[in-house]
Amino acid sequence: MEKCIYNGKTLYAYEVLQNFEFEKVIRKCPTLICCDCGASVFFRHGKQRTECFVHKHKEECRYGDYCRKxxxxxxxxxxxxxxxxxxxxxxxxxxxxxxxxxxxxxxxxxxxxxxxxxxxxxxxxxxxxxxxxxxxxxxxxxxxxxxxxxxxxxxxxxxxxxxxxxxxxxxxxxxxxxxxxxxxxxxxxxxxxxxxxxxxxxxxxxxxxxxxxxxxxxxxxxxxxxxxxxxxxxxxxxxxxxxxxxxxxxxxxxxVEWTHEQEKILKQTQIEMENEHKRAEQQRLEKERITVEIRVQRQQAEATKKKAEEEAKEQRQLKEIQKFAQIHTETGGYIGAKVKGEYQIFTLEEIASEFPKTCISKKYSITDFKERIKKMQEYRYTETKILFTKMCYISSEEKEILLEIYNELKESHSDIVNDIEYLMKNAGIV
Ligand SMILES: [Zn+2]
CATH class of the missing domain: 3.40.1350 (Trna Endonuclease; Chain: A, domain 1)
Structure with missing residues (x-):
């Protein structure tokens, strides 16, 4: 124990060693008592032990327990x-x-x-x-x-x-x-x-x-x-x-330096991110531009191709019409389908002598007649035959229209007028 009561006052163990005479007194003193339980204690100090006070008999004492532990x-x-x-x-x-x-x-x-x-x-x-x-x-x-x-x-x-x-x-x-x-x-x-x-x-x-x-x-x-x-x-x-x-x-x-550095890093990162965003946006726009360009090029190529095809078709048709015209001039005939590489040629008499097999139920307007007559001028057998068939089954109303056209053709001295007149005679119109 670190302390005890000596003559009514607290005495610490280290105080005992301060004076040899006092130590002798304390070592022999029979009236030292525990400050907690009041039991008798004595002073102890050896080579192995630090100076302290110890109960003379084993006592149940909180202070004693505390010091012992x-x-x-x-x-x-x-x-x-x-x-x-x-x-x-x-x-x-x-x-x-x-x-x-x-x-x-x-x-x-x-x-x-x-x-x-x-x-x-x-x-x-x-x-x-x-x-x-x-x-x-x-x-x-x-x-x-x-x-x-x-x-x-x-x-x-x-x-x-x-x-x-x-x-x-x-x-x-x-x-x-x-x-x-x-x-x-x-x-x-x-x-x-x-x-x-x-x-x-x-x-x-x-x-x-x-x-x-x-x-x-x-x-x-x-x-x-x-x-x-x-x-x-x-x-x-x-x-x-x-x-x-x-x-x-x-x-x-x-x-301060660290936070400053962190701010710099943050700022730099933000700039880099913004730049990256801009780059990505530019790439996106460029990609979009290229896509549009490719689409336009493709559309243009398609349009060019279509135009070339249409022109080629027109050329073919024109050549065919010219060919028909040439054949008509040479033979006076009308052109039918190609058989074994050669056009079938029908005279106007052959067309007009054929009894029509098809009934044409469509009611012809002035435009329909003019369209037929125009196509007939290409010397096509089919067109001439259809017009002749219409003439064979013509209504009185249609007849009036046809006659009107016929008179116009006569006035314009058209080459076709004789052929139309021939067909009309055979169909019994005039
Ligand atoms: Zn005690």
């Missing part, structure tokens, strides 16, 4: 800190007490009290759970204490790291929940001291893309407890404060 590193940290907290207490007119029960069923390692502020300082090792840390913090706050933590870490950090990658919960808790985002840490193996301070500024959701100087948001450095001090926010050392301020400044500058 403390780890070596815990005891070491408490003993080492005592000297420095005494110095700080004297400097700021605080009262220092150790192992005080200010919240139920829990001994607080150190309490620093002044008129204006009280600090409750716990030594935390891996036994602490989130629930315990939260509970204790809230209870301390309710009772008007500022809560500070000394944390035992397996491998204490000496260089900046990322709070997100810190796997050890008590450190994370101190970094996030303490007033100045500070963790005071002792290395479990080497027993060196470090201070960690979380820089809460420049927190970005894109932290994984950030350079290390921004990604590592927790400042860490080795400290000497000789420099340790306390202000209204908690633990600090003058050198750690300077280094931390410089750390923050560097990060701030890096953040």
């Amino acid at each position: 403390q780890s070596e590193i815990f005891k070491h940290a408490q003993r080492e800190l005592t000297v420095h907290l005494q110095r700080i207490a004297e400097q700021h007119n605080y009262q220092l007490e150790e192992d005080v029960m200010i919240i139920p069923a829990h001994y607080t390692a150190f309490v620093l009290r002044s008129v204006s502020v009280s600090y409750a300082i716990d030594i935390i090792d891996s036994a602490a759970t989130t629930a315990t840390l939260e509970k204790h913090k809230n209870m301390y706050l309710q009772k008007g204490y500022q809560y500070l933590q000394i944390t035992v870490d397996k491998n204490a950090e000496h260089e900046s790291f990322s709070e997100r990658t810190m796997a050890y919960l008590p450190v994370k808790f101190a970094l996030n929940e303490s007033l100045n985002h500070t963790a005071l840490v002792i290395d479990k193996e080497y027993r060196t001291w470090s201070i960690y301070i979380l820089d809460k500024t420049n927190i970005s959701t894109e932290y994984e893309l950030m350079p290390y100087v921004l990604y590592n948001d927790t400042f860490a450095m080795s400290i000497s407890l000789d420099d340790l001090n306390i202000n209204n926010l908690g633990f600090y050392t003058a050198s750690s404060n300077d280094a931390y301020n410089s750390f923050c400044q560097t990060r701030k500058q890096a953040y």
